[in-house]
Amino acid sequence: MASRTSTLKFFSLLISSFAIVQMAMAGDPDIISDFLLPANGTVDANFFTYTGFRVLVGGGPPTAFKVLKATLAEFPALDGQSVSYAVLEFPSGTTNPPHTHPRSAELLFLIDGTLEVGFIDTKNNLFTQTLQAGDLFVFPKGLVHFQYNADAENPALAVSAFGSANAGTVSLPNTLFTTGIDDNVLAISFKTDVATIQKLKAGLAPKP
Numbered sequence: 784m785a786s787r788t789s790t791l792k793f794f795s796l797l798i799s800s801f802a803i804v805q806m807a808m809a810g811d812p813d814i815i816s817d818f819l820l821p822a823n824g825t826v827d828a829n830f831f832t833y834t835g836f837r838v839l840v841g842g843g844p845p846t847a848f849k850v851l852k853a854t855l856a857e858f859p860a861l862d863g864q865s866v867s868y869a870v871l872e873f874p875s876g877t878t879n880p881p882h883t884h885p886r887s888a889e890l891l892f893l894i895d896g897t898l899e900v901g902f903i904d905t906k907n908n909l910f911t912q913t914l915q916a917g918d919l920f921v922f923p924k925g926l927v928h929f930q931y932n933a934d935a936e937n938p939a940l941a942v943s944a945f946g947s948a949n950a951g952t953v954s955l956p957n958t959l960f961t962t963g964i965d966d967n968v969l970a971i972s973f974k975t976d977v978a979t980i981q982k983l984k985a986g987l988a989p990k991p
Contacts, residue, residue: 811886811947814863821859833858836870844938848877854949861948873898873932873939880956881929887950889922889943891930896939902928927955960984 820826833853854867861867867887871879873896891900893914901911902922914920922928924946932939959969961984966977973980 811863811865811949816863818860819863826860831860833860839870845872845874848873848879850879854945856949864948865946867945867948867950869943869945871930871941871943873930873941875932875934875936875938878931879929880954881927882952882954883925883927884922884945884947884950884952885925887945887947888924889928889945889950891920891922891941891943893918893920894940894942896932896937897934898939898941899931899933900929902926956987960987 818826821830835853835857836851839851849872851870851872852867853861853869855861858867871891873879891914893916895916897916898914899911900914900920900922901909903909904923904926912920930941960980966980966984969980970977
């Protein structure tokens, strides 16, 4: 497996190529100025620079699934620019659980390793693919999708681009089982019993 340092060299190419794609996929309202000023009304080059991904350079593989984001929340200069990024790190055998992005499609570029990916359309058709390093896969806007590193030995590293500075993420497990929906509603919906629903909720509860 290539070293993390060498694989990160792909990022410069990704930044330029994904930027072109995002112009076509942009989902945020257009702005009528070059950029949006921060609250203090002054900017310099630092405002347009995000350093949060430096932790990836020279770092070892994570022990759990991890997402590093560059969205409006982390990088205010993205406001009005209709673009954001996420770096996804998958140790062996880990998954990014089923979720949606309500405000953008997702274009995933697999830098290292392999991933099982898929999405479900509004007719309940499942589309799956096994990605190799160098592959891209698009998850259409708003559709439920997932990623899974089925490799028992090697981690995987991917970068996702979004056509919104704030694509949003709705995690199905968290939304269904950690938001206080009545146990009976979930039991009837999933054709199971309340005890099973309570076990699922307990498994997703924050650990002390």
